[in-house]
Amino acid sequence: MSFSSQQQSCWVFQDAFIKTSFGCDHGIVAQSILLGAVEKDLGGCIIATIQKPSLSQALAIPDHFEVLLVIALGKPKETVVIEPIGPNGDIKYWRDAQGVHHVPKRSLDELIVG
Numbered sequence: 001m002s003f004s005s006q007q008q009s010c011w012v013f014q015d016a017f018i019k020t021s022f023g024c025d026h027g028i029v030a031q032s033i034l035l036g037a038v039e040k041d042l043g044g045c046i047i048a049t050i051q052k053p054s055l056s057q058a059l060a061i062p063d064h065f066e067v068l069l070v071i072a073l074g075k076p077k078e079t080v081v082i083e084p085i086g087p088n089g090d091i092k093y094w095r096d097a098q099g100v101h102h103v104p105k106r107s108l109d110e111l112i113v114g
Contacts (some may be wrong), residue, residue, distance in 0.1 A: 012026050012030055012033075012067075014065070014066040014068055015064060015065055016065070026069055029069075030046045030071055034046070042073050042075060043073070043074060045072045046069055046070075046071055047070040047072060048068075048069055048070075050067065050069075052067045055067055078101050079099075079101065080103060081100055081101070081102050081103065083102055083103070083104055084104065084105070084107060091104050092104070
């Protein structure tokens, strides 16, 4: 996903002063942030592959905070359309002639068992 030049970031931390193991899923936190962002007409991207020590040092983050995720937020420069997977089962993303980004996804019926 690409963003306008007004891109912002947020970070998801674990505070060791509170507890060293939270037993909580930081993915849920990130998803909640992104759902809130969509309500404000923003897009976002969760970034987990980051150089955590370098980021912590560059931002002067205290040692008791562990960076878990970075979330890039901004006004999307493109239109994204989620659509059903076609009969051939192809899940590759693609762009049409108008630059619309098509993202094939499985239906709820395929994902929910029972």
